[in-house]
Structure formats: structure tokens, C-alpha cells
Amino acid sequence: MVLEATMICIDNSEWMRNGDYAPSRFQAQADAVNLICGAKTQSNPENTVGVLTMAGKGVRVLVTPTSDLGKILACMHGLEIGGEMNLAAGIQVAQLALKHRQNKKQQQRIIVFAGSPVMHDKKALEVIGKKLKKNSVALDIVNFGEDDEGKTEKLEALLAAVNNNDTSHIVHVPAGPNALSDVLISTPIFTGDGEGGSGFAASAAAAAAGGVSGFEFGVDPNLDPELALALRVSMEEERARQEAAAKKAAEEASEQDATMTEHASEGPSGADNKKNEIPDDDNTLLQQALAMSVDEPASTQDLQDTEMSDAAAEDPDLALALQLSVQESTKDSSSEADMSKLLADQSFVSSILASLPGVDPNDPSVKEMLASMQNQSESQQKQDEDKAPEKKEEKEEKEEK
Amino acid sequence: MACTHDHSCEDHDCSSNWSLYKHIDLSKVTALNEANPGSVKSVFKAWEERLNSSGEHLESNEGDPELLVYIPFTSDVKIKSISVVGGADGTSPSKLRVFINRDGIDFSDAQSMQPVQEWDLVENLQGVLEYQTRYSKFQSVANITLHFPESFAGDTTQIHYIGFKGEATQLKRDVVATIVYEITPNPSDHKTRAETGGGLSHVE
Numbered sequence: 197m198v199l200e201a202t203m204i205c206i207d208n209s210e211w212m213r214n215g216d217y218a219p220s221r222f223q224a225q226a227d228a229v230n231l232i233c234g235a236k237t238q239s240n241p242e243n244t245v246g247v248l249t250m251a252g253k254g255v256r257v258l259v260t261p262t263s264d265l266g267k268i269l270a271c272m273h274g275l276e277i278g279g280e281m282n283l284a285a286g287i288q289v290a291q292l293a294l295k296h297r298q299n300k301k302q303q304q305r306i307i308v309f310a311g312s313p314v315m316h317d318k319k320a321l322e323v324i325g326k327k328l329k330k331n332s333v334a335l336d337i338v339n340f341g342e343d344d345e346g347k348t349e350k351l352e353a354l355l356a357a358v359n360n361n362d363t364s365h366i367v368h369v370p371a372g373p374n375a376l377s378d379v380l381i382s383t384p385i386f387t388g389d390g391e392g393g394s395g396f397a398a399s400a401a402a403a404a405a406g407g408v409s410g411f412e413f414g415v416d417p418n419l420d421p422e423l424a425l426a427l428r429v430s431m432e433e434e435r436a437r438q439e440a441a442a443k444k445a446a447e448e449a450s451e452q453d454a455t456m457t458e459h460a461s462e463g464p465s466g467a468d469n470k471k472n473e474i475p476d477d478d479n480t481l482l483q484q485a486l487a488m489s490v491d492e493p494a495s496t497q498d499l500q501d502t503e504m505s506d507a508a509a510e511d512p513d514l515a516l517a518l519q520l521s522v523q524e525s526t527k528d529s530s531s532e533a534d535m536s537k538l539l540a541d542q543s544f545v546s547s548i549l550a551s552l553p554g555v556d557p558n559d560p561s562v563k564e565m566l567a568s569m570q571n572q573s574e575s576q577q578k579q580d581e582d583k584a585p586e587k588k589e590e591k592e593e594k595e596e597k
Numbered sequence: 598m599a600c601t602h603d604h605s606c607e608d609h610d611c612s613s614n615w616s617l618y619k620h621i622d623l624s625k626v627t628a629l630n631e632a633n634p635g636s637v638k639s640v641f642k643a644w645e646e647r648l649n650s651s652g653e654h655l656e657s658n659e660g661d662p663e664l665l666v667y668i669p670f671t672s673d674v675k676i677k678s679i680s681v682v683g684g685a686d687g688t689s690p691s692k693l694r695v696f697i698n699r700d701g702i703d704f705s706d707a708q709s710m711q712p713v714q715e716w717d718l719v720e721n722l723q724g725v726l727e728y729q730t731r732y733s734k735f736q737s738v739a740n741i742t743l744h745f746p747e748s749f750a751g752d753t754t755q756i757h758y759i760g761f762k763g764e765a766t767q768l769k770r771d772v773v774a775t776i777v778y779e780i781t782p783n784p785s786d787h788k789t790r791a792e793t794g795g796g797l798s799h800v801e
Contacts (some may be wrong), residue, residue, distance in 0.1 A: 329658070
């Protein structure tokens, strides 16, 4: 709840026409700006936010720091793309705008969206940074879009010059499927220096994480906060329980792997603690289990190797399904859905598990693992993509036999 | 200008004169260009502790000796003189410019504005020098801003103690915080005389 006046510097240069951020760089930027304004004004009603553009005909202040969200959103309409970004001038004008803020008690902060190449040299940026630090202005930099040589270095140097006690931050957002605003939500730019974030940021983060454009669990947290909270808590607990069960199942699937048993023995006893553990841990175990079951050449389980190939030869459905999954894992879009569909098919999965030694499909912990596999198939799929070319080789070998 | 102590201090108790530090609103004291945020609060202490440099002191950032210290008081004070103890090896400030009752001053303002008073300082490591003010200008000070533009060596500035001598009034110069302005009148707020039972005497 820091009392803050913020100036947001928007890059509306020609580089923003590019579509590598959906729908276009400029649109992604505008969404991020809207979210930031909302978060700032929500976290403290006396916060003010202002907006200026850095490219176009020249640096232009669209709205001076105000707490009226409507005014800010309105000025984002009808912005035109063109020209080149002038970072130094933009920052200096922002500093001037903040200097003349009405409430002198507010802390000063500038948020810069640096999407196009930076023309100034490192020295000039460092001088600007020092001046900001001297006047106790914090600076947040969002580095996205163009990535030419030296741009990251220059922005890092600028941040180092400004940074006073970790009040300034830089975020690098590479192009990808995630929206710019989604990536920013989890950064300190939104959450405001680790104070835990406003309710706005938290609920926006929850919505993004849930993968639903509306509300998590289909329940509006504003309409029914207790229900939404209860659903969220029970989901966390279920996830924790499934992770612990998955660890146990992974242990059963590979008795000879010393590391895994070590992890698994910790699992049942420290189930609650594991809730907060990095999910990668669990996923590597799961992935190891699957890798072993799919005849991974890196593993040293020769015994299981032969068994698996026998099983594959005996069960044409299994071989076909595995082949399908391997093929589709090389494609990006549908891989997740298909893999999860395959895994969701109970009979298919239990037939795989039946062929594994030491796994009883009727074991309740195994059944829980099946359910958890659905949830984790997404992240596991990413790791599987690396294994896919190797798996493919393996499949081809088997077919030749 | 100097407070010549040819007798020892314990006799006439200098410290009671320098008691304005008690009226400083420490939570709202800020400084610009300080190396450690919050270290500025450590320079306001009792007269006896002015030479005690074991705790923190105020230091400017590397390579930049300018310092700007904003000090609000809990009530209006009258300041007779100011004492500043700097650091050794040329890190003492060499000039002092002072602004009264202005908040939100930053470096560009401080450099361009005319100060209420300014002094050329001398290295005052023993804390025996004080700088008198033009008392008429320092009659009702709610807050004061000290600007140290440079130091003797030129690299950084260190300050161990800032003291004020004077007296505190009990008055507070307060901004009117809560006023409700009516855009349209609310009839229930405006009772007529008939309703309140007053009015003209009735006619028999």
C-alpha cells in the first residue's frame, strides 16, 4: 500500500506493429498498461498514474498523474504507431511530470516499456539513471520486443545506476504464447516490491494461472469470495495429496533407482511440506517413471527394456498408442490435448501399468496417480519433447524387429 | 558567531539549549542522495552525543557530495542557530543553504531557488561551532530543508550531527485536512427556525 505516483512510458514506435506478441506488440503493451493502472489504483486509492508516449512526433504526455482510471483508459484509445522511441527524453519528461505531482508525499516511479532498439549509449543512460537515483525516483523496465545486441546490456546498466535498495526492477519478456500482461502479473512490477500484492493483482494472477479468461473455478471471487476461497484451498490440498501419491507411485515403478526411492520415502512422511516444493521435482520423477516404461535408452534397466518391447510386440494397441503419442509430441499445438486424452483413457493406461513389474493397477495410490497424471501431463509434455526424438528412434527400432 | 567555550560544558549545561531535536518529527525526516536510506535519522541526537560516531551517520552517494535534508517539526519552532558536525578527511560540508516551510524540494529546485539564508561552513569536528540565523526570518518554522551543495574534498559528504538551538512554540501549522464542500444543499442540514422551535413571538 505504498503511496505512489507512477508515470508509464509507452513505446509506440514502428517496431510495435510486429505480431510476435499476440495480437500485436502494441496491443499487448496496451493491455499490460491497463492492468498496471488498475493494480496501482486499487492498491492505494490515493495513488496516481500518468501516461506518456515516447515515439511518434516526439515525447508526448497523454495524461498527467491522476487517480481516475477512466481517463487513463480513454487516452489509450486512438494511439498511433510510428516514429522511433526516444528513451532518454521519455524518462526525463516522466521525471518532470512526477516532479510536478500534486501530492508531494507520493513516492515517484517510472515504468518504461522498451520494445524497440535503444539508440542511446550506455554512458548517457547511466547518467540519467544516477539522476533518477539522486532524486529518489524508482524505475521499472519492461524489456520486450526487439532484442538487438547491447539493448539488454544497456537496460541492465540503466537499472544498476537507478537501483536504490531494490526498489527498481527489470523484466525481460521473450516472445511466446504467454501474453505480455500475464508474464508481468507475477513480477514485482505488479506486486509492488514484495508486499504481497493487491487483491486485484492476486485475483488477476489466479485467473491467468487457472487458464480461464473469466474466473477461476467459474466462480466470481467478487460475487462469492468465500466459495472461491474454499474452492481454491481445496484444490491446493488435492494437488498436494496427488503429488505425494504420485511420488509414491513413482517409487513403486522403479525400485532400483536409488535417488527416486530417497525422494519417495520423504514423500509420504512430508506430504504437507511437499505441497510447496517445486513441481519440477515431482515431474522429473514421473517423467523418469514414464521414460523407463517407454524403453528410454539412457536408463540402465535392461531387464525392463526386454519386457517392454515384448509387451509392445504383444499389444499392438499399446504400440500404436505409443507411436501416436510420440508423433504428436513433436507437434506443438495438439500434443498436450492428445497426450492427456491418451492418459485419460483408463484402460490404456492400466494396460501399460499392468506390463510394468511391481505395479498393481488396482492399487489406490496408482489410481490417484492416474488422476494426477492428467494435471501434470502438460508440464511433463515439455520434458517429453526432448525425449520424443529418442523415443521415436526406439519405436522405429522396435518396428523393424 | 562561535560559541566560545572557555569553560567546560558541564557547568552551564549547553545541552538544554540544543533541545530542539526533541521537536523533530523523525518519522517524516527524509534526505535525497543519501547512500543508506534512512540513515539521515541518526544525525539528530542530544548535544552530548554529537561527537559519538559509533552509530550510523549520514553519507552521500559515491562521487556526489550534494545532500538535501528535509526536517519537519512537530510544532512551529523558532531557530536561533544551527550546528553541523561533518566527517573527517574533507568530507565535511563546505556550504549550507536553508529553505523554510517548503516541502517537496528536489535538487533542481534547491539549486535554482534563493535560500532563506546560506553559510560557508568550516570543518567542525569538535562540534563547538554554531551558525546564527537571521532570527526574524526563522520565527515560525514548521519544516526546514538543508541543502549541502559541496564538501571540502569534493567526493562525498558525511554528516554526523545536526543541531538546532531555539525555542518551540506550541502552535502547529496544520493544513486543513478535512473539509466537506457541499455541491447541493442537504435540506436536513438546514433546519428552519420554525422547526427548531425558535422564531418570532406569536401574536396574541
